[in-house]
Amino acid sequence: ASYTTSSSSPKLLFRQLFEKESSTYTYLLADQSHPEKPALLVDPVDKTVDRDLSFVKDLGLKLIYAINTHVHADHVTGTGLIKTKVSGVRSIISKASNAKADLFVEPGDKICFGDLFLEVRATPGHTLGCVTYVTGDGPDQPQPRMAFTGDALLIRGCGRTDFQCKIWVEVQNCCINQCIHRQEHEIIFTLPKDTLIYPAHDYKGFTVSTIQEEMLYNPRLTKDEVLKSGCGRRNGGGDAVAVAGCKGRSVTVAEKFKSIMENLNLAYPKMIDVAVPANMVCGLQDLAFKSA
């Protein structure tokens, strides 16, 4: 078992930043070997934009993208504010989020900064448009890989699935089973076990985990013992194989997962009525949400 929790690449500059009020992690990534030092921020928070931007300036980076993993319900994204303060920065969110931004990404897309890039993977469940950004695979890319999972996969947990997935269940004839199956497939089963998990939040003070560790200890992924002992697709494999090989197991896990999530009795989030409308227009330069 390898729990090494650092990734190295001579090109990558990487920093994890914390916003205490909403316990949100913002991530700064840059290609410091490139003459322009192009940089991006994942999940910036409005309240810490000044900190983030002065940090970017200190390090001599050129911020080109401000990216969200999903439409947050617990804090207002910093992307709109960043765009008013630094010219040339483009906001990015998934097309499936239905939110506004300068650029929309879909599963399989690559977000390039210098010689480095992030891959986009669909991880719906917490929201319909949740994506996970994963550092690239290749000689210049950081090893082990790093997955910015948003709220899809948290350390020893995952984001609540009662926001949009409930609606989705009824309207689109989908089910939470498919959400978690999709998440597992995109994050857990097709990435190396030593991939580092960097979530959008942590409430207990953890900063990073690995896929291996979450497979073993995440209570929302380990309720079925089959998950621990493996089911023939631990090391990846196509979707067809995954579905064929694990359908029975997935259903069981998903049902248990669903029952855990339904019994959490989560409170209505404090910030949701402010944050979601604002975050739906995160990329707008006119900061429409200021009047909301």
Next chain:
Amino acid sequence: ASYTTSSSSPKLLFRQLFEKESSTYTYLLADQSHPEKPALLVDPVDKTVDRDLSFVKDLGLKLIYAINTHVHADHVTGTGLIKTKVSGVRSIISKASNAKADLFVEPGDKICFGDLFLEVRATPGHTLGCVTYVTGDGPDQPQPRMAFTGDALLIRGCGRTDFQCKIWVEVQNCCINQCIHRQEHEIIFTLPKDTLIYPAHDYKGFTVSTIQEEMLYNPRLTKDEVLKSGCGRRNGGGDAVAVAGCKGRSVTVAEKFKSIMENLNLAYPKMIDVAVPANMVCGLQDLAFKSA
């Protein structure tokens, strides 16, 4: 300029953990290549002991040391509590701290865990007994090196120096100049520039820095331009050289530093009357501080 902020060694398991109330970072280090996976905690907090210990258990580690960088004034150390919960753990603090513990370390000592070790460096100023623990130099040791600076060097700051150094000035005919000179010598000038700085606290959400970065941007180290342009001992050198080559400069920097620190007008710390007496007996198994 290199700002890479990850250190790698196939042997090292490393985790940064955060305690929100006092904004304290606790660090877990282990040699995961060793059959016993010996581990140590740097600056554990009493309130997060259960989290830390269940984490240690999850990862299959054997906790052997619970270490403090200094006698903390803002939180109660977790070392005493840890010793009541896990047998065989030994607490460590510097001899100069005058606090109680199972083992006392002095500058130059090594704390070994498996094939890895930490070096002890004296960095007085915030308190008389403040030390910095630095990962070893050698083939198996993590690269770049990692310095656990406690409150001696914080990211873009340093711990207040009005606790003990003021007394020290009068009683021991020492001066803050020597403190900061000592700190600079032990951390800034004799370690590689890419050494990672892991402080005991951060109040703005930063998680890590590098020596290079602090040399450039730490306001308490950069008040004299000489510091930026260098003075002939950037890459180390003996104490004699350091003092001979930089005496004039050091005095200037230290005077400016002293004036910054004196003008901070810091409030009396909330926790100090509880925390300091408790932390002076951090290694005691009878938890004498419980009755304090």
